[in-house]
Amino acid sequence: MTPVVVGVVVVLMALGVPLAAVVGVAALLCVISFTSIPPQALFQQLYQGSEYDLLQAVVFFIVAGNVMTRGSLASRLIKVGQALVGGFSGGLAITSVLLCMFFAAISGSSPATVVAIGTIMIPALIKSGYDQRFSVGLLTCAGSLGIMIPPSIPMIIWAVVVGVSVTKQFTAGFLPGILIGLALMAYSYAMARKRGWRVSRKISWQELIEALRQGAWGLFMPFLVLGGIYSGAFTATEAAAVAFVYALLVELFIHRSIRMKDMMPIFKESVLTSAMLLFIIANASVLSYYFSVDQIPERVADFLIGYIDSRFMFLILVNIALLIMGCFMDVVSAMLVLGPVFVPLLQRFEIDFIHFGIIMVLNIEIGFLTPPFGVNLFVASGITGKDVLEVARSVAPYLVIMLGMLLLITYVPWISLVLTRFVE
Amino acid sequence: MQGGVISRIGRTLNRVEEYVLFLMVLQMGISVFVQVIMRYLFQSAITWLDELVHIEVVFLTFFGASLCVKYSAHISVDALKKSVHKEPYRCVMEVLNHLVMAAYVSIVVCFGMKLISAMTTHTHYTPTLRIPKHYLYFVVCVALALIGVRSLLGVYRTLRMARTGPGEEVKP
Numbered sequence: 062m063t064p065v066v067v068g069v070v071v072v073l074m075a076l077g078v079p080l081a082a083v084v085g086v087a088a089l090l091c092v093i094s095f096t097s098i099p100p101q102a103l104f105q106q107l108y109q110g111s112e113y114d115l116l117q118a119v120v121f122f123i124v125a126g127n128v129m130t131r132g133s134l135a136s137r138l139i140k141v142g143q144a145l146v147g148g149f150s151g152g153l154a155i156t157s158v159l160l161c162m163f164f165a166a167i168s169g170s171s172p173a174t175v176v177a178i179g180t181i182m183i184p185a186l187i188k189s190g191y192d193q194r195f196s197v198g199l200l201t202c203a204g205s206l207g208i209m210i211p212p213s214i215p216m217i218i219w220a221v222v223v224g225v226s227v228t229k230q231f232t233a234g235f236l237p238g239i240l241i242g243l244a245l246m247a248y249s250y251a252m253a254r255k256r257g258w259r260v261s262r263k264i265s266w267q268e269l270i271e272a273l274r275q276g277a278w279g280l281f282m283p284f285l286v287l288g289g290i291y292s293g294a295f296t297a298t299e300a301a302a303v304a305f306v307y308a309l310l311v312e313l314f315i316h317r318s319i320r321m322k323d324m325m326p327i328f329k330e331s332v333l334t335s336a337m338l339l340f341i342i343a344n345a346s347v348l349s350y351y352f353s354v355d356q357i358p359e360r361v362a363d364f365l366i367g368y369i370d371s372r373f374m375f376l377i378l379v380n381i382a383l384l385i386m387g388c389f390m391d392v393v394s395a396m397l398v399l400g401p402v403f404v405p406l407l408q409r410f411e412i413d414f415i416h417f418g419i420i421m422v423l424n425i426e427i428g429f430l431t432p433p434f435g436v437n438l439f440v441a442s443g444i445t446g447k448d449v450l451e452v453a454r455s456v457a458p459y460l461v462i463m464l465g466m467l468l469l470i471t472y473v474p475w476i477s478l479v480l481t482r483f484v485e
Numbered sequence: 486m487q488g489g490v491i492s493r494i495g496r497t498l499n500r501v502e503e504y505v506l507f508l509m510v511l512q513m514g515i516s517v518f519v520q521v522i523m524r525y526l527f528q529s530a531i532t533w534l535d536e537l538v539h540i541e542v543v544f545l546t547f548f549g550a551s552l553c554v555k556y557s558a559h560i561s562v563d564a565l566k567k568s569v570h571k572e573p574y575r576c577v578m579e580v581l582n583h584l585v586m587a588a589y590v591s592i593v594v595c596f597g598m599k600l601i602s603a604m605t606t607h608t609h610y611t612p613t614l615r616i617p618k619h620y621l622y623f624v625v626c627v628a629l630a631l632i633g634v635r636s637l638l639g640v641y642r643t644l645r646m647a648r649t650g651p652g653e654e655v656k657p
Contacts, residue, residue, distance in 0.1 A: 077582055079582070080559070104593055111543045294525075325507060332510060332549050
C-alpha cells in the first residue's frame, strides 16, 4: 500500500492539484489504509489544525505587511535612509540593504519587503548610475531578510509545528539576519569601489531632520512591535495585532496614504494569502497526526540512523534535500509536512530545534530566490517589468553569498543560539 | 432567463462572503488590540472576545480557502502544467485538479457530518461562549462544501472555455 500512496501523491502533485488537497488526500489514504482511526477523527483534526492562537499572528502580520506596502510608511523610511547614508562608495546600495533590514523588523514577510523597498530603491539605484542587474539582484535578495529578522511568518509556523517558543525563535533570527545583511553590504561596497559607482550628494541637516520628522511614525514601529514582545508587554500574537492596527491607523489618519476604498483590495489580498497558508497548515496537521499515530518519524529516524553517522552529515543532507525540494515546491509547505518528521531525528542528533528553525528559514529564503517557486523573483519581476528568468540571473551572484551564509549558520549554531539565552 | 437569476444570486453571495471575511479580519485585529489596551488600562480582559477570535480564525481558514478556489489562489506545483502547451491536455489537467479537490472535500464533509450526528447526543460546548461544538463543525462543513461547489463550477468554466474558446469569462 505504501508505494500506492506515494505514487498517488506524486501523480497528484505533478498534475498541479493544490498542495493543500494533495496533503489532505495523502493523510486520508494513510489513515484509512494503515490505521484503525475512525475517519471522523480526521475531520476533528482538520478543525483543530486551524485553531492554534499563534496562527492569528500570521493573519495579522500579512495584513500589516499589505497595508504598509500600499501606504507611504516605506517610502518615508527610504527618505530617512537616503539622508543618513549619503555620499560614499556604494552608499545608496548599502542604504537599500539597511532599509530592507529595518523593514524586516516591522514586517514578517519577504515578498512584502521586496515590494515596499524594491519598488522605490531599484529605480533609484539605476538612476544614480548603478548597474541594472546589480540593483535588481540586490533588492530581490536583501528583501528575503524580511523573514530572517523578526517578526517572521515562517518562524511562527515553525514554532507551531514543533512547539518551540516564538519569542526565542524570533530572537535567534537577529544575528543571522544582521550577518547576511553585512555580507550583502560588503559585497555592494566592493562592487561599487570596483566599478566606481559613487553618489556624492551631501545632504543638509535640515533635510535630514525633515526626513526624520516625516518618517517618525515608521521609525517608531520596530520599537513598538519588537520592544513589546521583548519587554513582555505582549505576546507575538498581540504584537501582530498591534502592528496591524498601528499601520492601519497611521496610514489612514496620519499619512492619509490609504483611503477607505483601498481597504477592500488590501483585505481581499490578505484574506486570500492567509487562507491559502492556513488551509495548508490545517491539512498538514492531519497528516502529522497520522505520522504521530503510526510513529512514522521514529521509523524514518531508525532507518536513516543506519546510514547517517554524524550530525554534520545529517545537516548537510537536510540542506541539500531542502534545496532540491525548493525547486519543486514551496519550502514553507515542505516545512509544514516535513517538520514533524524531523523532530525525532533532531533529538537523536542533538540539534537544537531553534537552530534548525533558522536553517529552515534560510532555506526558505533561498527557495524564494530560485525558480520555479521563488516568490521574490515574481515580485521583483512584477515591479521592474523584467522577465522572471532575467531577474533570476541577476540574483545568481547573491545566491552564492546566501549559500555561504547557509553553510556558516548551519555549522556554527552559536550564531543562532547565543542571543536566545537572554530571553526566557 | 433562469441562468441569469442564479448567477446574479451567486454574485451577490460572493460579494457578501468577501465583505464578511474582510470585516471579520478587521474585527479580529481590532479585538486582539483592544484586549491589550484593556489589560493595561483596566487590568482586565474580555474573555469571550478571545474565544470569538479563536473561532473566527477557523472560519477564515475554510471560507477563505473557498474564495481561494474562486481566485485560483491555492498554490500548487505547476511546473508540468506550464510546460504543457497543447490546450486540450492543459484543459484535462485543469478539470482533474478541480475534481480531486471536489472529491477530497466531499469525503471530508461526509466524515464531518458523521461526527456531527454523533455529537448531537452528547454535546460539547466551547468554554466561555457556550456554543455547542458541533454547530462550529457544521459551519466548517458548509465552508468545505462551498470549496466543492466552487471547484465544480471551475470544471464547468474550464469546459465551457474549451468549447467556446477563451474570450468571455463566466463568473461563478
